[in-house]
Amino acid sequence: MDNSIEIENLTKIYSGRVTAVDNVSLKIGRGMIYGLLGQNGAGKSTLIKILTGVLKPTSGTARIAGNDLNKDSLKIRRITGVVPQDLTTDGDLSGRENLKLVAELYDVPKKEAEERIEVLLKMVDLYDVRNRHASAYSGGMRKRLELVCGLVNTPEVLFLDEPTLGLDVTTRENLWSYIRSIQKEFKITIILTTHYLDEVDSLADKLSIIDHGKIIISGTSEELKKSLNGDIITLKLKNDDEINKIGEFKNATEIKLMENKEIRMKVSNSDEILPVLMKYLSDNSISPESINIRKPSLDEVFIEYTGRNINAEQENKDYAKFMRAR
Template sequence: MIKAENLTKVFNRSLVAVDHITFNVREGEIFGFLGPNGAGKTTTINMLITVLKPTEGTASVLGFDVVRQSNEVRKAIGVVPQEFTADEDLTGYENIMLCADLYGIPREIAKKRALELLELVELTNFKDKRVETYSGGMRRRLELACGLINYPKVLFLDEPTLGLDVQTRIAVWEYIRRLRKEYDITIFMTTHYLEEADTLCDRIAIIDHGKIIVIGSPGELKDGLGGDVITIAVRENADVTSIIQEVENVKNVRKENGLYYVKVVEGEVTAPLIIEALRKKGYTVTRFSLTEPTLNEVYLEYTGRAIRDMEGSNAEIMIQRLHLRRARNG
C-alpha cells in the first residue's frame, strides 16, 4: 500500500530530517512510526501525503508516485494532522462539509457521509456547535471524521493522541480500531508513546535521527531481545532443568539459588506448557513469575536511551513542536 525507498528530506541544504529510509506498509495493517520528537516522523508523513517533496528517493501510495502522481495520491488518502486544524469559527458539520468540498465529493453523498461519520465519532449532538467550544478529545475525533470524508484507502495519523489525557487517549485508540474494522483501511501513524505503538500497531518502525533503526511487530521486536523470562521454583529437591528444556519454545534454562530462569518465546503460551510438563513428572511448582520485555526495553536496546527521556510536559511538547514547525518551514 505504501512503499518508500531511500526517502530523504534535507531542509535548507543542511538539516537532514529524514535520512534514506526504506519501508513497506501492507494492506490492512496499522503501521506505526515510533520515535522521539524531532526524529523525522512528521516530515516522513508530509512527504507521503504530498505536502513536501522528497529531496531524494521515491515513495508511492497505492502504487501512485507521491511526486509525479500527487493528485491521485491526494484523492485516495485521508490525513489527520498533528495539530487541530479544524476551523474554530465554524461548526463541526461545516468543517466536515468544507473537507468534502475540497475533495469534490458530490453534495448529496457528502451530506449523508458527514452525518454518518459524526455519528461514528459520537459528535452528532455537537455537530452544530462551533469547534471553539469543543474539548481536545472532541477536536481530535472531528479531525478523524474529516480525514475519512473521502473514504480513504490509506489513512495517515500524525501523533493522534498528542497532548490528550490518558482516558481520552484510550478512547481515541478505540475509534482508530473501529475505523480499521468498519472501513477496512490501512493506517500509517506516528507516535512517541510506547504504549500507543504497542497496543495499536501491527508493525512498528523505530525511527531516530531520521533513520529507521528496526522494523517489526511489537511481539517480534520484544522477542528480538531474547524473549520473555519465566522464573520457577519446585518443591522437590531434584534438578528439573532437562524437563523444562524439552518444552517447546524454551530457549535456555539457568538455575540459580534454587530458582530456574527460563528464557522463552511467547511467554504466555509457553508458561502453562512448562507447568504441565513438570506436573506430569510429579513435580509441584511453588513459585512462578513471567516477565515480558516492554517496548521500552526494545527502544533502549536500539537507540541507547529510554524514550521517556524524550517526553516532556505538554508545554515542552508545544514549544518543541513550534521550533520544529519553524525549522520545517525554513
C-alpha cells in the same frame, strides 16, 4: 498481502543541512495499522508530510496505492486522509461545516457528502454538537473531529500523526477505540506515528522504530520484543569499582553502562539468573542503590535499538511548552 505503501530510499534534507529523513525504505501491507515509533524530531512527521504531498523529498520515491509520489502528487492527495499532529480544523466553523468544507475540497458529491458526514459524526459521537463552533469543543472532541476530517474522502490510506498527543489517558483510550473501529469499518491502511509506546503496542499490527530520520528496526511488537533475546536487569551502582566488578559477571548475555552509573544487563531468563546475580553481588561486596527487572517490552526494545529512553512525559511537557510559545 499486497503493499499499500512502498517507500524507496526516501531522503529529506532541510536547507541543505538538516537531514530529517535519511534514506528510508519501507513496505506497508494493505489494510494494516502500521506504527512509526520515535521521539519528537525523529523525522516521523516529515515522512508523513512527504507521503501526503505537503513536502517534496530531496531524493528517493514512494508509491502509495500504486501512485508515484513524484508524478501523481494530486492523485495521492485525493486518495489519502490525514490527521495531522496539530489542530487543523477551523474554530470559527461548526463541526459539520468543517467536514463539509473538507468534502468540497475533495470533490465529494454533495448528497454523498451529507450522508457520509452524518455517519462520521455519529461514529465519533459528535452528532449532537455538530452545529456548535469547533472552538467550543473540548480537546478530545476536537481531536475526534480531526480524525473524521481525515475520513470524509473515504481514503485508501489514512495517516495519523501523533493522534493522541497532549490528551489525557481516558480520552486517549477512547480515541484508540475509535481508530480500531475505523480500521474495522473501512478496512483501510492506517499509518500511525507516535512516541507513546502503549499506543503503538495497543494499536499497531506492525511497527518501525525511527530515529534521526532512519528506520532502525521493523517488525510486529512481538517480534521486536523477542529480538531482545531475554530479560533486562538494570542496576544503579555507586562507584566505578562496582561498575568494573559487575562487568565481569559471566551469566549475562550483554552488559551495558548507561547514564548515571546505571548498568543495563541482558539475561536469558531473569527468574533463573536473579539468585546467581544476588550471590555475585554479595560475594563481591556490591550493594546497588536499586535493582530493576523487566520482561521484554517496547520500552526496552526502544532503548536497545536507539540507546535512549523514550521519555513520553518530557516530550509532552516540551510539546505543551511549544504550543504555549506559538
